Amino acid sequence: MSLRTIIVVLFSLLFGFNSMMAYGKDSSIKKQREIYQKWLQNYTTLSDTEQLNQLVLLKDYPLYPYARYQYLKAHLATASINQVNQFVRQNPDFPLSSSLMQSYVELLTEKKDWQNISKLSIDNSLVTKCRYKYALFQQGKKTEAFKDVASLWLSDNDLPSACNDLFNAWDQSGAKSVNLILLRLELVLSKNNIKLARYLTNQLPSNYGTLKKNLLAVLDDPQNLTAFVKNMSVTPFSKNVVMLSFPRLANRNPELANTFIPTLVKRLKLTQEQEIKLQRSIALNYFNSSATKEQVAWRDHFISEHSDVGLLERRIRLALKDNQLDQVAYWINLLPKTHKQKDEWRYWQAVILEKDNQQADADKILQSLMEQRGFYAMYSAQKLKQTYHFNFEYPVIDKVTPKEELARLSSHYAKLPVIQRIEELRYFGKIPEAIAEWRYFLYKDNNPKQYAEIARYAYLRGWGEHSVQATIAGKLWDNWLERFPLVHQQHFDHFTKDKSIPLSFALAISRQESGLDPTVQSPSGAKGLMQLLPNTAKESAKKIALQNYHSSEQLYDPETNIQLGTYYLNYVYQLFDDNRVLAAAAYNAGPNRVNRWLQDTADGLEVIAFIESIPFTETRNYVKSVLVFDYIYQLILKNKPQTILNTKEVQHIYHKEKS
Incomplete structure (x- = not known):
């Protein structure tokens, strides 16, 4: 037998053996899946x-x-x-x-x-x-049983009913002192949990009748603080009750609250810091449109005197809403140095320099911003007429192809029991269970994890919702591929092709709303990928005659969620003349609020001033994030965007005539 023949035979035997091994493995997993299916x-x-x-x-x-x-x-x-x-x-x-x-x-x-x-x-x-x-x-074993019970009970939230037996036994043992009740009352009042505060007040013993009566009166109506201060002796607790309850009084009747401050300072011997804290509550309530000229003047004097960052930033946004650039400059100048370095305020410093014909200095700030990430980085590039830098070629494993990279990552991660379970859960379509496994894997303990590798592995496997979560856990903000995967693209393609909304915009909304996790439910009850509220989904289903939609539980199905979500997104997009800024704000906060914000703005407000003057922090950040995500998705979809905002959005005048 020739050497060539021997080699061919050996190769055939080796290849055949490997094939049989692979077949055996495939056959085994197939058989186990069949058994598991029968089990279910x-x-x-x-x-x-x-x-x-x-x-x-x-x-x-x-x-x-x-x-x-x-x-x-x-x-x-x-x-x-x-x-x-x-x-x-x-x-x-x-x-x-x-x-x-x-x-x-x-x-x-x-x-x-x-x-x-x-x-x-x-x-x-x-x-x-x-x-x-x-x-x-x-x-x-009472000593062991009651050890650390006080720390469990001292919560600013309601406690589960399953703990009642333990807490009742602990209370009956005499361990729950009045001081503990007062301490928890302070915690609860700091969270403005009035219902729980009332419950705790009623737990005070009978010899605390005066305190109970006066505290319940304050909880019922903060205007009773005057009587509380008059009737109660000055103690650290009574001081704290006043300090924690005063914001409720200021919110209900700021003028009365303001006139009451000198009495409180004198009676309770408040420090200057405590007096300023009370005054801050008043200033917060003088930002509404009903504030008088005198109240506005008092507010601005207080802010300029005390340089409170929260109030200063709110005052800057008010100046932006009123289109008063000189006021913007004045209030930014009062910010502490570290806060002046926030992207939004650096950008507005550049705008102010530009207005003062200091273009070189303005461009220097914009150039510096452009080197960062996020909304102002991308818009600074647009202002400078430059392309924002982006990189999709970052390595996780150096000098290997994606195929080789997946092979190496698989050799390490595919054998982990959690990954094997996720593999099988996804095979059976049990995505909620797979996501729960993944989250548990990422956040279970503090052991160091190679999050970049984990995120890339999930991305290469096509597990987009998992790769997003891994980038969040690992704070991998520059890993755009893993942060912005294309998931359920066939549904997004199908349900956007007959609509005005760009595909990238629908993907950006979904990415911002749920992190592409179809199992998410918000505290307000919004569900699924595009976080639809049940009523919104029901109305949308009626509009498109989706007859097989019967329950909000169907919103956890990606296809149903995307069909209804893209319909509603397209509705607000068209309602606001194909403007993504206004559509994103409306999708988050509702069209009525957006119309009200437009009515409240000064004539001729430009796009960045409008975005930054949105009064809801959540919506303001939401709009900026969606625009950033849209830009990235356009890059991923190879749409070659030149700017984060289009010409129409930049040229639009953000104001609506009052009817």
Whole structure:
């Protein structure tokens, strides 16, 4: 046999062996997926023996912890301490381990099985801690049970009802002193939680009747502060009540509050710093349109005297809204040096220099801004008629192709159990679970992580919502590819092609709203990728005759969310004459507010002044972020944008005639 023949045979055998290995692996994962699919479909109907047999078959499958969790959750009433503890110990990086522990502790609490609760390896949740400590109390271990309970109780928020038994026992032991109640009252008042403050006040003992009566009166109506100060002796607590309640009085009746300050200073022996703090509350309430000339003069004198940064910045924005550039210059000059270096105020310093015919100095500031990132960096480039610098070629692993980079990253990350679980969860379309796994992986502990590698790995795998979260966790603000992936592009393409809104604008809104996470729900109830409120979604569905839309839960489906979200975005975009600045503001704060802001501006307001004078901090930052994201997405989509704002948006006069 010739050497050539031997080589060919050996190559064939090697290739065949590798093929069989690959086939065997593929066949194995396919078989495990089939078993897991059957488990999901019918495990609740199987006998205990059949369930255990199924679990044995899934032992080496990445999603085995989910199946095991489901089994234990279904058999929680008969599960042993060892089974639960073992599951938690064996799956420390599994998001549902804490959930199982919490459910088990709750069950044992209902059964009053105090001894077994104290044997558990509990998690750090407040509810579990409370139940664990109450179990110790029931076993007569009062010292151990009540240790650190005061720190748990001293919260400025409402506490879970699951802690009531522990706190009641602690209270009945005499450990909850009046001083602790007063201390928590101060914490609660600092958060303006009036309902909880009223509840705590009613917990004061009967010999504190005068304090209880007068404090409840202040909580009901801050104008009763006058009586409170008159009737109560001067103590650190009574001083704090006045300091914390005064802003409510200033908000309700600033004139009365202002006349009351000398009395408070004299009666309570307030420091100059405390007096200034009270006056600041008055100044804040003299920014409204109903303020008189005298009130405005008092406000401006106070701000110029005390150089409060928050008030100064608000005063600068008021001057911008009124198109008073000389006033802008005056108030910026009063800012502390460090705050003058904020991008927005450096930009306006350049505008002021330009107006004073100091173009070279103005351009120097703009050139410096252009070297940074963000809205003012990009708009400074536009002002200078230069292209903003951007870089999509940054390395994560040097001198390798994307294919080689993925291979190297996969060799390290693909074998991690969490990544294998995410892989399988995504295969079954369980995106919420995959996202929960990813977040747990990123934020679980403080161990150092190679966030740039993790983000790039997710990006190269096509896991856009994961790569975004990794860049946030790692503060990778310059990693544009991983920060701005193209997700659900087929839906965005389809639902924007017949609309006025640019594709990049729809993507930018989604990126700002949800970080491209389809599972997000805001505190106000907005849901999904484009963060639609249920009522907005319902109205939009009616307008486009989307007959298969029945529930706001459908907003977690990316296709449905994008269909309704792009419709509403297109509506506000057309409502404001294809202006992204106004459309973005309207999408965030509502069209009515935007119209009101336009009516309140001075004649001839230009675009940057309008953006910076938006009174809502959230909306102001939102608009700037969306414009930045739109510009980046245009680059990614290879639309070759020249500027962050288009000519129409720059030339538009931001003012609306009052009707």
